[in-house]
Amino acid sequence: MINLQSFLVVGMILFLLGIFGILTRKNAIALLMGIELMLNGVALTFAAFDRFIKPAEMVNPIDGKVFVIFIIILAAAEAAIALAIIIQVFGRYEDINLEDLKRMKE
């Protein structure tokens, strides 16, 4: 039961649910949650590869976990910037409906 494929399937499902959320939502914060789901799926896939795949000669056996750490760092930076933009957009348009955002500057 605990093998590479089962973890890959779980990561795949999280990634695809994130894509589904991004495609169907129009609220900016809901879309940000979809992006977080996608990042989690990918990070889980990296960790599963790191655990189960036999490392090649030149590769350090812990590289996959390093990638997961970098993914989490980027997700933190991205969430901070995205929410700053969302709050600024809300202050200007009184809404964060993505269909109405057509101008970058008024």
Next chain:
Amino acid sequence: MNGFWVNFFFILLSLTAILSALYVVLTNNLVRAAFALFFTLFSVAGLYAILSADFIAVVQVMIYVGGILVLIIFGILLTRTVFDMSLYDKKMSKFWAGVIVVIMALIFLKVIFGTDWLVRSGTTIQPVTARLGNIFLSRYLLPFEVASVLLLVAIVGALFIARREVKKR
């Protein structure tokens, strides 16, 4: 390592993660979506623990659950979209999004089950924190510093974007 309990927790955590992720993308209430995302992130942290990535599990709980999720809830409450019922895009219906997702799922499943993976033999589970620290300060020193600068830029940039302009007369 007891095989039955590992299997049990794997299935439990996977089901929690997937079902609450489904709730995140399907609900109409943003606050409920944020709390379902909480369960998803916690379950993924548990899955990291099963994958013998202890440090990453702790980082996941600290940064995702303690940082990003709190930021998202702040964003929801500051933008008053809690009971926004028109949460869905009109141009892209759920049906076509589902079709796209199913096609991608078929491709991924073909890759996952059709590839002959080079699985490592034996299960050597060791604590990972010390090794991660060593590798961050030796082999990955430059990406580590770049990530630090990126976080600093993100802090300053977020403050700059979210500030309120005071008009001087």
